[in-house]
Structures are given as C-alpha cells and as structure tokens.
Amino acid sequence: MSEKYAVLPCNGLDKCAGQVAREIAQIVCENTENELICPVFYRVSDARYDKIAKENPLLVIDGCATRCASKLAGEKGLKIFRKMTVTEEAQKRGAPLAVAPLRLGAAELALGAELAAELVKEEAADASVDSGVVYPVPEEYIIHKKDKFIFRVPPEGFYFTENDCWVQPVGNRARIGITDFMQQSLSDIMFVTPPTVGATIDQFDEAGTLESGKAVFELVSPVSGKITAVNTPVLNAPELINENPYEQGWIAEIELTNFAEEQEFLLDAAGYLKVLKKKADEYHAGKKQG
Amino acid sequence: MSEDTFMGVPRNTIDWKPTIDYEKCNYCMECFDFCPHKVFKKQEDDPIKLIVENPLNCVVFCRACSKTCGLDALEFPNKVEVTKKIKETRSGVASGE
Numbered sequence: 001m002s003e004k005y006a007v008l009p010c011n012g013l014d015k016c017a018g019q020v021a022r023e024i025a026q027i028v029c030e031n032t033e034n035e036l037i038c039p040v041f042y043r044v045s046d047a048r049y050d051k052i053a054k055e056n057p058l059l060v061i062d063g064c065a066t067r068c069a070s071k072l073a074g075e076k077g078l079k080i081f082r083k084m085t086v087t088e089e090a091q092k093r094g095a096p097l098a099v100a101p102l103r104l105g106a107a108e109l110a111l112g113a114e115l116a117a118e119l120v121k122e123e124a125a126d127a128s129v130d131s132g133v134v135y136p137v138p139e140e141y142i143i144h145k146k147d148k149f150i151f152r153v154p155p156e157g158f159y160f161t162e163n164d165c166w167v168q169p170v171g172n173r174a175r176i177g178i179t180d181f182m183q184q185s186l187s188d189i190m191f192v193t194p195p196t197v198g199a200t201i202d203q204f205d206e207a208g209t210l211e212s213g214k215a216v217f218e219l220v221s222p223v224s225g226k227i228t229a230v231n232t233p234v235l236n237a238p239e240l241i242n243e244n245p246y247e248q249g250w251i252a253e254i255e256l257t258n259f260a261e262e263q264e265f266l267l268d269a270a271g272y273l274k275v276l277k278k279k280a281d282e283y284h285a286g287k288k289q290g
Numbered sequence: 291m292s293e294d295t296f297m298g299v300p301r302n303t304i305d306w307k308p309t310i311d312y313e314k315c316n317y318c319m320e321c322f323d324f325c326p327h328k329v330f331k332k333q334e335d336d337p338i339k340l341i342v343e344n345p346l347n348c349v350v351f352c353r354a355c356s357k358t359c360g361l362d363a364l365e366f367p368n369k370v371e372v373t374k375k376i377k378e379t380r381s382g383v384a385s386g387e
Contacts, residue, residue: 015360064360064361064362065360065362066320066358066360096362162296162297162349162350163349163350163351163352202373203373204351204369204373205369205370206369209357215324215354216354216357216358217354218352265297265298265380283326
C-alpha cells in the first residue's frame with residue numbers, strides 16, 4: 001500500500017460476507033498505518049471520524065452488494081479511492097459466500113487473510129499506454145432542457161447506445177464513456193471501476209462500473225476491441241465525469257476491431273436525442289431514474 | 291413505459307429480464323424500490339411477495355437492480371447471446387422466433 005488510507009468496512013454482523021469484510025479491515029489496519037473507521041459509530045457521530053475520513057484517501061470494504069459501507073461514504077460526502085466487495089471476490093475465486101455460516105470457519109478466515117494481503121500489497125503499476133491520439137473536444141453541445149435539468153449531447157464525432165454510453169472514434173482508436181443524461185441520473189459519482197487494460201471485450205459487454213450513492217451503473221461498451229488505456233484522473237476524481245462526461249470524464253480508450261459493422265447498431269446525436277427526450281419525460285413522470 | 295424497439299428490433303423479440311431466485315430472495319424489496327420502470331410487482335397477500343410483472347419494461351442490458359441485491363438473487367440472461375440474437379434479428383437471419 002503506497003499511502004495511508006482511512007478504512008471503512010461493512011460491519012455486517014448478519015452475513016458471512018460482512019464478517020469477512022470486518023476481518024479484512026482489522027488485518028489491514030493491524031499491518032499498516034491505516035486507520036479504521038467503525039461504520040456504526042460513524043453513523044451516529046461525525047466528530048469521531050470526520051478528520052480521519054477527510055484527510056486520508058478512503059478504502060471501502062463492502063461485504064455484499066447491499067453496499068452499506070459505500071452508501072455510508074456517500075451520505076458523508078466522501079470519495080472512495082479504493083474498494084473491495086467481499087462477495088464479488090469470493091465469486092471470482094469460485095467460492096461464493098451466500099450460504100456460508102455467520103461464524104467464520106477456516107475457509108472464510110483464509111479468504112479474509114488472502115484479500116487483506118491483496119490490499120496491503122502495492123498496487124500494480126498502471127499499464128495504460130498513451131496512444132498519442134488527439135480526441136477533438138466538441139465546440140458546442142446540443143442542449144435539451146427539461147424543467148431545471150439541462151442535458152448535453154455532442155453534435156458530431158460521437159456515437160451512442162440506448163444504454164446512455166458513448167464512443168468517440170478517431171482512426172482505429174476510440175474513447176468510451178457515459179452520457180450527460182446518465183451522469184445526472186446517477187448524481188455524484190463516488191467510485192469508478194475501470195475495465196482492465198489489455199482486456200478484449202465484445203460490443204455491448206461491460207466495460208467497468210460507476211457507483212454513486214444512488215446506484216451502480218455498468219458501462220455498456222458501444223464497440224468491441226482491446227482496452228488500451230483508462231482515464232486515470234477520473235479514478236481519483238470521479239467528479240470529472242459529473243463535470244463533463246464527454247471531455248475530461250472519458251472512462252477508457254479502446255483499439256477498435258470492427259467499428260464499420262458495429263456502427264450500424266449505434267445512434268448518432270439526432271437518434272440519441274430522441275431516446276434522451278423520451279427518458280427525460282419518463283424520469284419526470286416517474287419518481288426516479290435507474 | 292416499455293420501449294417499443296431496442297436497437298431497431300421489436301422489444302418483445304428480446305429476451306432480457308431479471309429472474310428472481312426464490313431460494314435466495316428474502317423480499318427485502320431493494321430491487322423493487324430501485325427500479326423506476328415498474329418491472330417488479332409486490333404481492334403483499336401472497337406467499338410469493340415479489341414477481342417480475344413487466345419483463346418488457348426492463349431496459350435491455352441494464353442489470354442495475356441486481357447490484358442492489360445483497361443476496362445475489364437476481365439473474366439475467368447471457369449478454370453475448372442476447373446481443374447475437376438481436377444482431378441476427380436485425381439482419382433478418384432469424385425472424386424473432
């Protein structure tokens with residue numbers, strides 16, 4: 001671990017994954033200079049942990065997809081710098097915890113120790129390679145207003161999916177990201193899990209996730225190809241996506257493999273604008289947007 | 291609320307919806323509260339208190355409700371296969387059968 005973190009775990013006494021999250025946090029804090037935040041105490045008392053939480057990058061350890069620790073961070077207005085979800089890690093290792101007992105047995109303790117060791121270990125060097133491609137910045141945006149909301153759509157150079165993601169191709173490379181509408185639907189983005197550099201993905205595959213206090217959103221890649229870079233600044237400053245999701249808020253760069261054919265399944269600005277208008281109307285007709 | 295088409299093919303030819311695993315679901319209703327598209331329906335007086343009422347309202351490729359589920363009780367179809375099917379339907383190779 002290259003820097004000191006404030007560690008905010010799930011305290012989950014009612015699920016095995018929560019117990020493992022708590023175990024991991026304790027091991028991590030015993031073996032580093034990191035400071036532990038008790039989520040139960042923090043909930044009722046800002047004073048005890050606010051300084052620690054605001055002066056150090058935050059490591060959140062969620063037990064399960066209920067994301068109590070992440071949501072608590074959201075309520076407290078904190079950005080998450082690093083994050084682990086125990087159930088996801090258990091699944092990756094082929095040992096799901098859904099029906100595991102509350103009292104940690106040898107297998108669960110071993111999983112906790114392994115995941116804690118992973119967090120303590122230095123992060124691997126960033127494998128992103130600067131392609132040197134220059135992505136034109138939109139000179140202006142098409143604006144769609146709905147009540148107090150203003151949704152921007154770049155008029156050209158971008159293609160969209162009906163899942164509110166975009167691609168900006170330049171030669172055989174492209175950037176991908178989420179649209180202004182999705183950014184506003186999520187509200188303050190707290191954490192970005194980027195796709196893996198070097199990974200090959202199909203069109204409409206997941207290319208990372210974005211989390212806000214409201215929801216977790218899967219970026220649905222508009223194109224297939226190989227991930228060549230991720231936008232490192234947004235990992236530490238996800239608010240860049242909220243500020244402008246088409247420019248400094250891009251998520252990843254991809255080497256295109258089949259754009260000519262895939263373009264057929266994408267929308268241009270005019271096509272996406274229609275989808276956006278319909279969604280904005282539905283948003284206002286209903287109570288919220290997912 | 292339901293989309294009539296998705297990627298230019300009729301929505302009702304696309305098999306994309308959540309499936310509730312009743313072995314795992316504890317009726318916490320997080321997914322119901324989350325989904326703005328009224329895909330789920332509560333059944334207060336029924337032993338099965340939650341069902342997928344409007345599968346065609348489900349936004350194709352959206353799996354956001356499953357991310358609210360702490361018990362991992364919501365499953366979705368395989369994205370790659372669904373994409374393949376949509377492309378086939380679109381190119382007329384398969385006619386939505």
